[in-house]
Amino acid sequence: MTQTKHTYETTFIVNAGLDDPQIDAVIEKAKEAIVKNGGEVKDLAKWGRKRFAYVIRRKNNGFFVVCEFTGPGDIVAKLERHFQLDDNVIRYLTVALDKKALKSRIRPADLLKQPTADSPPPQVGTAVPAAPAVPAAEKSAPLTQPSH
Amino acid sequence: MPPRRMGGPSRGPQRGGFQRGGPQRGPGRQQQQRKKRTCRFCDSKETYIDYKNEKRLQRCVSEQGRIIPRRITGTCSHHQRQLVVAIKRARHLALLPFVSDAVS
Numbered sequence: 001m002t003q004t005k006h007t008y009e010t011t012f013i014v015n016a017g018l019d020d021p022q023i024d025a026v027i028e029k030a031k032e033a034i035v036k037n038g039g040e041v042k043d044l045a046k047w048g049r050k051r052f053a054y055v056i057r058r059k060n061n062g063f064f065v066v067c068e069f070t071g072p073g074d075i076v077a078k079l080e081r082h083f084q085l086d087d088n089v090i091r092y093l094t095v096a097l098d099k100k101a102l103k104s105r106i107r108p109a110d111l112l113k114q115p116t117a118d119s120p121p122p123q124v125g126t127a128v129p130a131a132p133a134v135p136a137a138e139k140s141a142p143l144t145q146p147s148h
Numbered sequence: 149m150p151p152r153r154m155g156g157p158s159r160g161p162q163r164g165g166f167q168r169g170g171p172q173r174g175p176g177r178q179q180q181q182r183k184k185r186t187c188r189f190c191d192s193k194e195t196y197i198d199y200k201n202e203k204r205l206q207r208c209v210s211e212q213g214r215i216i217p218r219r220i221t222g223t224c225s226h227h228q229r230q231l232v233v234a235i236k237r238a239r240h241l242a243l244l245p246f247v248s249d250a251v252s
Contacts, residue, residue, distance in 0.1 A: 011200070
């Protein structure tokens, strides 16, 4: 009897002090943890280095990754256990996506074409309106977080 | 003058019965207490307020980082609850601060 698959979204923060290949390795391990527990990765976006709003573990920025996946109900606990054990993952947040969220969430793919502060968040279905063609260096977004 | 139970001098139209409201209500009602503001999330028909949109969420949060109450922003209760959840998630991920330094 197959279990029902639910859609989840997890955002986790990798230590930004690592090199790019090391960060990729951490992400690959997370993906493996999902697959090993019966899940399937639907979408993954490397949101990039962002500045924290407050200091975490004596660091001011981190590498954010957003991953959407489906899986049986027990997958979340196992994935979070994996994050707990991995020293390079500083924070994580897993959210179950219900119908409303599935319809109008910001997909990981859309995150990389982050709009500016004034435009509304991209809506599902409609083509993302021409956010100004920011070059690939978008990931290393300038320190946008004002401190006050 | 018949004795009045409402306390204070008589103000405004002489209405029998209990007069509600603060002491400043007058017949002209010059104060802007009740601006008919609609919920901006209802206007844009958003069904899900995403925590990843920190720029959008920042507008719903004060300079000190506190969540602005809905009687000031005018959001409906439904969206305010979703908004609060989104803000708290964003705070967990350090996209928004718990407390930020207010000016002065």
